[in-house]
Amino acid sequence: xxxxxxxxxxxxxxxxxxxxxxxxxxxxxxxxxxxxxxxxxxxxxxxxxxxxxxxxxxxxxxxxxxxxxxxxxxxxxxxxxxxxxxxxxxxxxxxxxxxxxxxxxxxxxxxxxxxxxxxxxxxxxxxxxxxxxxxxxxxxxxxxxxxxxxxxxxxxxxxxxxxxxxxxxxxxxxxxxxxxxxxxxxxxxxxxxxxxxxxxxxxxxxxxxxxxxxxxxxxxxxxxxxxxxxxxxxxxxxxxxxxxxxxxxxxxxxxxxxxxxxx
Numbered sequence: 001x002x003x004x005x006x007x008x009x010x011x012x013x014x015x016x017x018x019x020x021x022x023x024x025x026x027x028x029x030x031x032x033x034x035x036x037x038x039x040x041x042x043x044x045x046x047x048x049x050x051x052x053x054x055x056x057x058x059x060x061x062x063x064x065x066x067x068x069x070x071x072x073x074x075x076x077x078x079x080x081x082x083x084x085x086x087x088x089x090x091x092x093x094x095x096x097x098x099x100x101x102x103x104x105x106x107x108x109x110x111x112x113x114x115x116x117x118x119x120x121x122x123x124x125x126x127x128x129x130x131x132x133x134x135x136x137x138x139x140x141x142x143x144x145x146x147x148x149x150x151x152x153x154x155x156x157x158x159x160x161x162x163x164x165x166x167x168x169x170x171x172x173x174x175x176x177x178x179x180x181x182x183x184x185x186x187x188x189x190x191x192x193x194x195x196x197x198x199x200x201x202x203x204x205x206x207x208x209x210x211x212x213x214x215x216x217x218x219x220x221x222x223x224x225x226x227x228x229x230x231x232x233x234x235x236x237x238x239x240x241x242x243x244x245x246x247x248x249x250x251x252x253x254x255x256x257x258x259x260x261x262x263x
Contacts, residue, residue, distance in 0.1 A: 005035065005039070006038075006039040006042065006043070008024075008035070009023075009024055009025055009033075009035045009036040009039050010022065010023060010024050010036060010039040010040060010043060011024045011061070012043060014053070015189070016193070016196070017052065017053055017054040017055065017193075017196040018053070018054070018055050018056075018057060018189065018192040018193065018196055019047050019050075019053050019055070019056045019057070020056075020057045020059065020189075021040070021043055021047075021056060021057065021058050021059070022059050022060065022061050023036060023040070023058075023059070023060045023061060023065075023066055024061045025061070026060075026061040026062025026063070026064070027062075028067070028070065029062070029063070029064035029066070029067035029103070030060045030061065030062070030064055030065065030066040030067060030108070031066070031067045031068065031069065031070040031071075032066065032068060032069055032070060032107050032108075033070040033073060034073070037086075037087075040086070040087050041086030041087055044056075044086065044087055044090060044092075045086075047094065048090075048092065048093060048094060053094070054094060054195070054196040054200060054203070055094065055095055055096075055097065055192040055193075055195050055196045056094065056095070056096045056097070057096075057097045057099050057188050057189070057192050058096055058097070058098050058099065058111065058115060059098075059099035059100075059101050059184075059185075059188070060101050060102065060108075062102075063101075063102045063103075063123075064101075064102040064103045064104075064105075064108070065098075065100045065101050065102050065103060065104040065108055065111075065112070065124065066104055066105070066107065066108025066111055067103065067105050067106070067108055068105045068106025068107035068108045068109070068110075068129075069106055069107045069135075071133075071241045071244055071245055072245065087111070087114060088110065088111075088114045088139045088140050089140075089221065091211075092116075092207065093204040093207065093208075094200075094203070094204070094207075095116040095117065095195055095203060095207060096114075096115045096116055096117075097115060097116065097117045097118065097119065097188060097191060097192055097195070098111065098112045098115040098117070098118040098119070098175075099118075099119050099184055099185070099188035100112055100118060100119070100120040100121060100124040100126075100166075100175065100184075101121050101123070101124070101181070101184055102121065102123050102124060102125070103124070103125040103126075103127075104124065104125070104126050104127075105125075105126075105127045105128075105129060106127070106128060106129055106130055106135075106137070107139050109126050109127060109128050109141060110128075110137060110139035110140055110141040110144070111139070112126070112174070112175075113140060113141055113144040113145060113148070113174075114139070114140060114144065116207065117176050117191065117195070118174065118175040118176055119175065119176060119177055119178075119179065119184060119187050119188045119191060120166045120169060120170070120175040120177070120178045120179070120184075121166065121178070121179065121180075121181040121184045122166050122167075122178055122179070122180055122181055123166070123181050124165075124166040124169065124175070124178070125163050125164070125165060125166070126157075126163070126164040126169050126174060127157070127161055127162065127163045127164065128141050128145070128157055128158050128161065129161040130158075130161075131158060131159055131161065132160075132161035132240075133161075133237075133240035133241060133243070133244055133250070134231070134234070134236035134237045134238075134239055134240030134241075134250060134252070134255070135231060135232055135237050135240055135241075136224075136227045136228050136230075136231035136232055137158060138224060138225075138227075138228035138232060140220075140221075140224065141158070142158060142224055142227070143215070143220040143223070143224060145157060145158065147214050147215070148172070148173050148174060149172045149173060149174065153172060166178045176191075234255070235254075235255040236252065236255040238255075239251060239252065239254060239255045
């Protein structure tokens with residue numbers, strides 16, 4: 001993605017060894033459309049390749065961190081089967097800190113789960129609403145969430161779509177700390193500088209071992225991809241997206257008639 005196109009959906013700022021990346025679609029609550037996904041993937045690659053940069057901070061413009069997938073694309077039948085694969089799946093050698101400035105929903109919550117550390121504003125909210133909209137959480141949420149909170153708590157969040165408030169997120173271990181909204185930028189920067197002070201080789205190997213200790217990621221992605229393929233291109237997924245945009249309850253019985261195998 002070229003510079004002007006990237007700048008229309010994402011902003012970056014460098015302060016010493018720290019790169020701050022801001023999702024910049026506030027009018028759409030930073031929903032992840034194709035352009036923003038591509039910009040985020042390209043920015044991550046450049047961050048990894050720059051030897052002067054040690055830590056990335058990821059945050060959102062406006063009142064939301066990220067509202068997840070752009071449901072207008074899903075409702076129109078336009079989707080990438082693997083979602084934000086480059087950011088979610090990359091075997092990173094440098095840490096990324098989520099600075100959660102507001103609601104992180106669906107794929108936005110999955111972005112937080114894909115980060116290594118997280119600082120949340122007291123205004124932050126978290127939810128995985130995919131199942132309630134006929135979708136599967138294809139960005140790693142279905143396997144990363146139970147790693148953090150355990151299977152029973154994860155299933156509650158995944159199946160009900162209920163909102164987890166910032167303080168509860170800290171209790172569950174979803175974020176490292178919660179701060180007053182006006183202190184979020186300063187606290188995230190402080191944490192990033194602290195991590196950047198560590199030995200870069202030691203950090204890389206620590207990230208690698210911690211990732212390896214939490215399971216076979218290739219196998220987990222294989223299972224996740226199979227479920228995403230079965231669910232996210234189905235009539236049920238399109239009905240869920242349309243119902244959300246039209247502010248009505250989904251009519252799942254209609255999708256059964258269109259696709260008898262979608263069980």
